[in-house]
Amino acid sequence: MSAATASAAEHGVITVDTGFQRPSFDAAYLVVENGRAAFIDCGTQHSIPALLAALDAQGLAPADVDWLILTHVHLDHAGGAGALMRRLPNARLAVHPRGAAHMIDPARLVAGATAVYGEEEMARSYGEIVPVPAERVVVAGDGHVVDLAGRALLCVDTPGHARHHLCVWDARSRGWFTGDTFGLSYREFDSPRGPFILPTSSPVQFEPEALKQSIRALLARDPAAMYLTHYGRVGDAQRLGAELIEQIDDMLRMARAAQAGGEGMHARLTAALADYYAARARAHGSALSDAQVRAVLAIDVELNAQGLEVWLARG
Structure with a gap:
């Protein structure tokens, strides 16, 4: 702690x-x-x-x-x-x-x-x-x-x-x-x-x-x-x-694309989200490297993917 x-x-x-x-x-x-x-x-x-x-x-x-x-x-x-x-x-x-x-x-x-x-x-x-x-x-x-x-x-x-x-x-x-x-x-x-x-x-x-x-x-x-x-x-x-509203729409598109790929959806979605946030951080001028961005956001990427998957499952 x-x-x-x-x-x-x-x-x-x-x-x-x-x-x-x-x-x-x-x-x-x-x-x-x-x-x-x-x-x-x-x-x-x-x-x-x-x-x-x-x-x-x-x-x-x-x-x-x-x-x-x-x-x-x-x-x-x-x-x-x-x-x-x-x-x-x-x-x-x-x-x-x-x-x-x-x-x-x-x-x-x-x-x-x-x-x-x-x-x-x-x-x-x-x-x-x-x-x-x-x-x-x-x-x-x-x-x-x-x-x-x-x-x-x-x-x-x-x-x-x-x-x-x-x-x-x-x-x-x-x-x-x-x-x-x-x-x-x-x-x-x-x-x-x-x-x-x-x-x-x-x-x-x-x-x-x-x-x-x-x-x-x-x-x-x-x-x-x-x-x-x-x-x-x-x-x-x-x-x-x-930016939040833009990202929500982008995340929905990524979730639907991952779902369309069939088996292995969760891995595809977490990879897509991690790539997306890293690219946005670079464009924002963050001093963190891609690896550091991915490390800081690892838990959030996982939770966001789970939330999107639950949303998709609800139809």
Whole structure:
């Protein structure tokens, strides 16, 4: 587990490196307003020391946290929610209507992830996943406003990556907390052109048309900042959004071509995706070699291929 760090505040928003998997891979956000605080996403149980340290660095205590808002319930975003809520005596948890039941009773989440990763890897990567008391859970439907000491945090339904996904609009920073809806942008790919970005179609609820519609809805507010879980704050949202939509369409074409080839589809699709992202990184002016690009994106290529295959299987 890597050491986790927190960035300096801008508009009262602090990026917290949760330490999940590697540095600068998985972010949670601390929003501070008039001495009160909210976390947006939380990483895993192993992330809790970093989250509490970020609070302390702002001169705040766990009792000063009013909210934990989850963009969705995938474990790299929400796995530590129950354990964190035990440390935050005054906080309530806001979550998409489709995700609330999984926070109150995470048994299905745990069983599904354990079937994929095994018990040993679950313990290593995610720690214990514990329930959140139902009376502390607030269902945040489309348009729900979380009030943080007078600062409105607007929850908007944004399906496409998952059906239980919401994004959070913060008018103060003119920024969106995007979870996985606005893709992945790792800082090692930054170039003089700015951030590099790619979509995440990870299984099992990838819906490309819904995702493109969600991206367009985010762009419609002309945001100054996008706060990504993977990873950190990025600007230049209009360019990045257009690139995401272009890539989603390209990825669908690659998936259909791989499917048409018959046996060996998965290997063809992962190879095509890896070639595609490496070529885009070169065109973007990334300082990374093709081999480095492929190494950094290896897990994402695998997950994107799986998501595309599940989407194709649904017809």
